[in-house]
Amino acid sequence: MAELQITDSIDITDAVCPVTFVRAKVALEELEVGDILSIRLNDGEPVQNVPRSIKEEGHKVLRLNDNGDGTYELIVRKEAE
């Protein structure tokens, strides 16, 4: 898979649901359509809920990489304002 041009990165491993999603949503709001956001999030509830919630906001989930340390890197593309 081609390398993605990451526009911005956030770390939400210090937050719990639903603040995790809120932080991701706010970060996406600050980007332009087509920009790519990298989100570092925890295993467990965040990884089961945040990707789907972002999809339901109308954005595109491109990848989810397991960092192997109990965290994940979620790569999403902003699709709508």
Place this chain on the structure above:
Amino acid sequence: MATDYAALKKGGFMRQRQKNCFSLRLRVVGGNVTAVQLAKIAEVAEQFGDGHVHLTSRQSIEIPFIKLDQIEEVKTALGEGGVEPGVCGPRVRTVTACQGSAVCPSGCIDTYALAKELDERYFARELPHKFKFGITGCQNNCLKSEENDLGIKGGIKVSWRESDCISCGVCEKACRSGAITITDGKVSVEAEKCNFCGRCVKTCPTDAWDQEPGFIVSFGGLFGNHIAKGEPVIPFITDHDTLMRVCDAAIQFFDDNALPSERFKFTIDRVGRDKFEKTIMEAYNNG
């Protein structure tokens, strides 16, 4: 003239400790009551009752302290707000339901639509004893389907769609029954382990699942003097007509075989579980 308590009970009027006072049970389907109905119920409770209502354990509303000689007036008043009396006694009772897929993000089936259909099909049908239907939308089981004579639980039969999958692994994490394994980017679902909860579908960030909603049916549950969990007999049902045939067969089995005041579970136990299962399997298979 002597008071016909059985007739009153059939009409939803439950005798109270207080002389000449009745608690009027209302007809509620799937736990939904409109604002217009609520306003009328409040008005009747103030005018004819003592100003309060009771929420029953099975999603109905009762208006206590209705006087015997005002019963007809009360029924007329309630009718103006689209409210009907419920039933008690040996017949099909309130069909209960959680909010289901129409409202709840976890819901796999439209429980309210199904509750309305079952209510129209069976409500108040005369039987040897009470018969309760309960419908819950998913494995979270907020409505406790297995405590009903016939319980229905929504589920989703899933199949993986490779073209939309990004191999993120969320489904494997979300699955609580260990049915999903991912090998070299390919997702496989072990049918024997899948409990149709649909968590894989609901957490998937790319909608990479084909889904078929359906019903898990349990029979013979009760939660009163005796406590027993309704038991499954048939596999996951994915079509509506099969579900209706199975419900028809179960209720007919009860009607044909039950002794007066015998709950469904005890009829099944007395007549024989094998005989009951045969009846249900026939209804399931004869599409």
